[in-house]
Amino acid sequence: MKLIERLKADAAPQWTDYTRHAFVDLLGNGTLPQPCFRHYLVQDYLFLIQFARAYALCVYKSPDVADMRQGLEGVKAILDVELDLHVEFCGSWGMTRADIENAPEDTPTMAYTRFVLDAGMSGDLLDLQVALAPCILGYADIGAYLAGAGGDRSDNAYRRWIQEYSGEAYQEVAEAFSDWLERTGERYLTGYRYPKLLSLFEKACRLESDFWQMGLDVNA
Template sequence: MAGDGLFERLKASCPAEWAAYTRHRFVRELGAGTLPQACFRHYLGQDYLFLIHFARAYALAVYKADTLEDMRRAARSVSVLLDTEMSLHVRFCAGWGMTEAEMAALPEDPATIAYTRFVLERGMAGDLLDLHTALVPCVIGYAEIGAWLAADPQTRREGNPYLPWIEMYAGEDYQEVARGAAEQLDRLLAIRGGEGRFDLLARTFRQATVAEIAFWEMGLNPAR
């Protein structure tokens, strides 16, 4: 996602962490089709739990919003997550032999707890800009990962069980979601920001990116 907006500046503030996240071994093995299926199932189950807390974060964004439009924007995100994304995730997981009841009963992995509670804490302690800064490594990062894998000639197409996952995040629908998240970040900075805020925002962004790395690591270790 080219440009000189806040997202690109935040990403440029932690290049090593961003590369470790978006080019993680878990991601590369998805592209190669070599990721053990037990790892992917473990990731999918924890991602179900993650999405629940993601919806809570957007519900918090409704409370934190100062304008009716921001409230509506956040409420739409909650609705999409609860009414559409969760259903899509459940149907996708069914193809991997996982039921919603089974996923709902899973214990949260420490990496899931650490990441989701960090996002909620930044939203509660800070304002709407802090909350969205904690959210965008996930929202925009997955779009970047999907686009990279889809364009990479090393990505295996034939017989790759993870190709539908790659295509989902590389698809135009999700890419549009990511563009909207970047635009929202810039809009919030214009309203609530100033250069004096950048260092704290960069720290939040980096911590959320490190939490994403830990989430991939969790996926590689389903037995822990």
């Protein structure tokens, strides 16, 4: 069993709460209130800035050039693709990139980003990858799930978001990350280390759920 499949199986409650959260279902059927999505999207932009730094930390923590290149690709994917998707959405509401970048970070955003960065600063490449994994692989899972359920239909206001994460390009990014994690695990994983890695994965999933809930709470 691949390391990521083992982690998902052992953290099944946390993984399911995150990837099948009420926010996700509302996004898929197009009934998510726009203020919820807007707040989420702005916060996700701010999150991705820190996530790019975490990927850059992967470069620093990498034991060889091949790993460094993998980390660099993650930085480029965020800065050159994902952030622009957020600006595209927010532009339809009259928000500029500067407006988004000057928005204050919400508490769940700060909690999640600092958790990931701390995992990387205090651990090695494997710790950092496991902390990153729920976001990268969870969005691929969610995108495929929503597209398979018909969420990318033309009348869904969130079709563009679903298409981005269900699309071939992002699915390939996720698969490459999964393979990278597996190779790192083959190098560093021991039975002694696994419980700590599982704890990191569970916490990251819980923080992802909190991130969705942050969006829903805007409309509460």
